[in-house]
Amino acid sequence: MLVQYEESQGSAMFISHQWAGSDHPDPFFEQFKVLQEALKKMMSSATGVSANIFVELMYAEDKTGVTAQDLTSKPLFLWYDYFSCPQDEGREARERAINSIASYVEKCQYFVVLCPHVRHAEQEALTKRSWESRGWCRLERAAEGLRLKGKTGLTIEVHSPTYQALGPHWDWLRIPVGEGQFSVDEDRPKLAQVLSAMLTNKLNYYLMQKDFASYRILLNLQRLQLRGLPTSPKEDIVPGFTSQTNDPAVLAVEHFMYQNGFLSIRDPDLAGWPPICYAALDGSPMLMASLLEQNADPNACSTKYDVLFNFAPRMSALSVCVALMNNDAARVLLDARADVLAEDDLRHNAMHWAALAGNAEGLQLLYEQRQAATLVPNMLGYLPFSTACMAGSVEATRMLRAYTPSAEIAGSLHVTILCGRGSVEVVAELVDAKADVNYQLQTPLLSPLGILFAGMSLRHRWRASVLSAYAYHHSHATPLMCSIITSSFETAAALLAVGARTDLRNNRGQTATELAIEMGSPDYVVEALQGPGTARDRLVETYVTNEMRRTSSD
Numbered sequence: 001m002l003v004q005y006e007e008s009q010g011s012a013m014f015i016s017h018q019w020a021g022s023d024h025p026d027p028f029f030e031q032f033k034v035l036q037e038a039l040k041k042m043m044s045s046a047t048g049v050s051a052n053i054f055v056e057l058m059y060a061e062d063k064t065g066v067t068a069q070d071l072t073s074k075p076l077f078l079w080y081d082y083f084s085c086p087q088d089e090g091r092e093a094r095e096r097a098i099n100s101i102a103s104y105v106e107k108c109q110y111f112v113v114l115c116p117h118v119r120h121a122e123q124e125a126l127t128k129r130s131w132e133s134r135g136w137c138r139l140e141r142a143a144e145g146l147r148l149k150g151k152t153g154l155t156i157e158v159h160s161p162t163y164q165a166l167g168p169h170w171d172w173l174r175i176p177v178g179e180g181q182f183s184v185d186e187d188r189p190k191l192a193q194v195l196s197a198m199l200t201n202k203l204n205y206y207l208m209q210k211d212f213a214s215y216r217i218l219l220n221l222q223r224l225q226l227r228g229l230p231t232s233p234k235e236d237i238v239p240g241f242t243s244q245t246n247d248p249a250v251l252a253v254e255h256f257m258y259q260n261g262f263l264s265i266r267d268p269d270l271a272g273w274p275p276i277c278y279a280a281l282d283g284s285p286m287l288m289a290s291l292l293e294q295n296a297d298p299n300a301c302s303t304k305y306d307v308l309f310n311f312a313p314r315m316s317a318l319s320v321c322v323a324l325m326n327n328d329a330a331r332v333l334l335d336a337r338a339d340v341l342a343e344d345d346l347r348h349n350a351m352h353w354a355a356l357a358g359n360a361e362g363l364q365l366l367y368e369q370r371q372a373a374t375l376v377p378n379m380l381g382y383l384p385f386s387t388a389c390m391a392g393s394v395e396a397t398r399m400l401r402a403y404t405p406s407a408e409i410a411g412s413l414h415v416t417i418l419c420g421r422g423s424v425e426v427v428a429e430l431v432d433a434k435a436d437v438n439y440q441l442q443t444p445l446l447s448p449l450g451i452l453f454a455g456m457s458l459r460h461r462w463r464a465s466v467l468s469a470y471a472y473h474h475s476h477a478t479p480l481m482c483s484i485i486t487s488s489f490e491t492a493a494a495l496l497a498v499g500a501r502t503d504l505r506n507n508r509g510q511t512a513t514e515l516a517i518e519m520g521s522p523d524y525v526v527e528a529l530q531g532p533g534t535a536r537d538r539l540v541e542t543y544v545t546n547e548m549r550r551t552s553s554d
Contacts, residue, residue, distance in 0.1 A: 001079065007107060008417050010075030014108035016140040018131045020120050022183075025081070034116040034154070035080075036254045037161030041062050043071045049156055050465035052165035054419050054485055057452075057467060064167070066110065066156060078095035079104050102198055105143040111155045113141075113167065117489050117522070125542045127490055128157060129423060135180030138172070139191055142225070145172040146198040148205050162520035163487045165466065173221065174357075178228025192229035199225060203237050205484075213271030216260050217308045220281035224324055233261075245492070249290040256287055272303035280317040280333075283326030288333065301349050312344040315353075319344065322354035322362035330362060340370040347379040348387075355384040355400065358393030363400060374403040380448055382415065383408050392421025394429045401433045410436045413415070413479040413495075418470070422483060422491030424544050427498065437500050440476040473515060475507035489525055493543035496536060502529055 005012055015035065021027040028098060042049055048067035049192045050056070057490045068485055085474055091196050115128040124130070131137050144155065168232065177195055206215035222233035241258045245251050257263070260278060268274040276296045279287050282420065301316045310321065318338040321330035330350075334340075341349050351373040354362035363384070374384055385404035388396035389412045401409065412435045431437060443450045456471035480500040483491040492512075496502075502512050510518070513529040527535035 005077050005079075005107070010021040011071075011110065011131070012077045012079060012108040013078040013110040013112055014105050014140070014144070015078055015112050015114050016131075016137055017114035018126055018134050019124055020118055020126060023085060028118075030118040031114055031116055032080075034118070034161055035158060035545055038158045038164050039071075041161065042066070042164055043068050043076075049166055050162050052157060052167055052468075053470060054464045055166060055168050057418070058168070071110075071501065079509055091464040095190055098187070098194055099193060101140060101164060102143040102146070102194065105140065106147050106149055107148060108275050111141075111144040113137075113155055114192045115157060115516075116160055119542055125490065128159065128420075129490070132171075132175055133181050135177055135187070135191070138175050138177045138180040139195065139478060141175070142177055142195060143170040145169075146202045148201060150281055159487050160522060163466075164192060168310075168380075168501045171201075173225075173309055173504070176225055176227040176229075177464065178226060180228075185273065188228075188423075189230050192231035194225065195226065196231050196234065197227065200234055200237070203234075207237070213273070214268065214307050216271075216273070216278050217281065217306055218271070219259060221308075222277045223282055224326075235240055250294065252284070252287045253290045253294055256282075256291075264482060265294050268299075268303060271306065273306065274300045274302075274317075276300045276317045277315075277320055278304055280320035280326065280329060281324065283321065283324060283329045285328040285332050288329040292332065292336050298333050298338040299342060300343065309549050312346045312348065313345040314342075315343045315348075318342070318348065319353040321348060322359050322366065323357045325357060325358070325362065327362050327365060328345055330365060334369050340366050340373050341376060347377070349373060349376060349378075351376065352378050352387045355388035355393070355396050356391045358388065358391045358396045360393070360395035360399045363388075363396055367399075367403070371403070375405075385409065386412055386415045388415040389413075389419060389426070389430070390419040392416055392419070392423055392426050394425050397426070397429055397433070401476060406434060409433050411439045411441065413437065414441050414482060417482045417486055417491055418480055420486060420496070423487045424490060424494045427491060427494035431498050436494060438478050438504060439476055440504065440506075441482070442476065443473050443474065469519065473506055473508055473510065477506040478504050478512065480508075481515055482510045484512055484521060484525070484529075485519060487521070489521075489539075490543045492525065493528075493539045494527065497540045497544045502531070 017031055019025045020031055021540050028464055034511065045068050112135055113128065113131060113299060115131040118126050120126055140472050157165050157167045161166065203215055203218055206218065219237060226233060241255055243254050244250055245254065256279065257275065259361065260275065262275050265275060276291050277300060279291055299316060301314045302311065304313050305311065316338065317328060318333045321333060340351065342351050351363065351366050354366060377383055378387065379509065383404060385397060385400040385408055412430050413427065445451055445454065453471035453474060456468045459473040460468035466486060473481065473485060478500065480492060480495045480502065483495060506513055514528055516526045522538060525533060528539040
């Protein structure tokens with residue numbers, strides 16, 4: 001039933017989805033059917049919506065942020081643009097639709113990413129990864145991150161009727177709207193205006209709330225958020241700046257210090273971040289060089305977690321630069337002898353952060369400065385190659401594979417699957433690098449992951465989540481089994497295409513097929529696992545063959 005919603009009527013849920021056809025949002029009504037079934041499950045489940053495996057791994061706990069009681073305690077309304085946003089005709093109506101997106105998100109208490117595994121009318125398989133690539137979807141997610149009312153936090157991802165998960169609150173920051181895909185490229189200038197207005201409104205909101213740490217982070221992230229759009233960051237959020245200098249370098253520092261409210265070049269703010277780390281967010285090489293000329297420390301680091309990106313304490317300015325692909329600013333720091341091996345509290349150095357960002361250019365810069373950095377493990381025991389696998393970056397893994405021991409590469413498929421970043425391209429790259437497609441996982445009990453998995457495995461018996469299921473079943477599991485546990489069906493298809501075995505059993509005595517049945521995987525996945533034939537061919541065709549066609553045509 002279509003209604004004109006008022007906030008006094010109950011709660012509202014914003015549904016962000018990708019079109020499943022070129023001229024129709026859902027030509028076979030598949031996505032809407034998944035949404036209907038998922039809502040029934042979420043509103044009746046005793047456990048609520050569990051965090052996705054990466055969020056749970058980051059926090060080492062099950063963050064159940066949305067319960068059935070939350071969803072049923074008052075009437076629930078859905079904002080779903082199945083009919084609402086004109087796509088082909090009526091420029092004026094189209095512009096009104098673009099302008100209104102932030103307002104609709106603002107009125108909704110829940111943000112839902114509807115990203116089920118369905119087939120596009122032109123045969124492309126739709127997934128969370130394809131949703132994330134769409135410029136419009138990125139704008140909607142940015143609107144949630146920049147909302148002024150209510151709490152911005154974990155979003156609900158709907159992957160199937162049986163699998164919903166909470167996604168991380170920081171994901172929108174790493175996927176700039178302007179670097180997304182648009183079917184109508186002329187939308188970019190208008191979207192630039194809308195996004196700029198949202199950023200300015202949020203910055204002013206932080207100032208009014210005296211949340212200066214969040215203000216400084218977002219202020220200096222403007223350049224990143226506006227990448228790929230025909231606009232520039234707003235320079236004078238705080239009015240009244242004046243200067244007597246004619247030196248552009250000195251002027252840049254003075255303006256930066258004024259807009260950020262700093263008095264000292266070296267002292268951190270109450271959030272534990274020194275000015276040079278905020279400058280690393282911005283990425284201006286001239287600003288970075290000017291700060292160093294005025295005695296900023298090239299090895300300065302934070303002392304606390306940041307409130308938006310969740311960067312670790314003791315993260316260096318160099319690590320911040322390469323994590324955000326601000327490579328020109330990173331060059332300035334390297335010229336000033338910034339330490340490539342400086343570690344934060346997660347034992348990540350700059351090489352790990354560049355790998356996590358998929359920053360192949362940054363990795364090359366760091367390697368040329370300190371070749372040994374490719375062999376330094378982080379807290380989980382992962383070398384930079386494996387952290388690139390965590391990010392699902394083909395470019396970064398390709399750059400690092402020549403400098404990585406074969407033993408690290410052999411089990412790398414498990415790393416990319418654990419973090420939900422498996423794809424056809426990543427699987428192909430890792431198999432080409434000699435990753436073992438049937439590698440049976442053995443995690444040392446006293447390692448950080450071993451301790452975490454042991455605790456999660458015990459918890460699985462009374463409070464299940466995706467990570468607890470992974471922990472419970474992981475011993476001697478193959479990559480194919482783990483892709484089923486994490487609902488990474490594109491990865492499963494890619495593994496089957498390169499000959500992954502289905503007869504192997506984990507330490508619980510289960511095969512990939514038996515795990516698929518236990519996890520409630522879609523019937524077409526279960527059938528594909530049961531043996532060669534039409535079902536398997538169709539799965540491979542949907543995810544692998546069509547993805548290879550799409551990639552070759554890009």
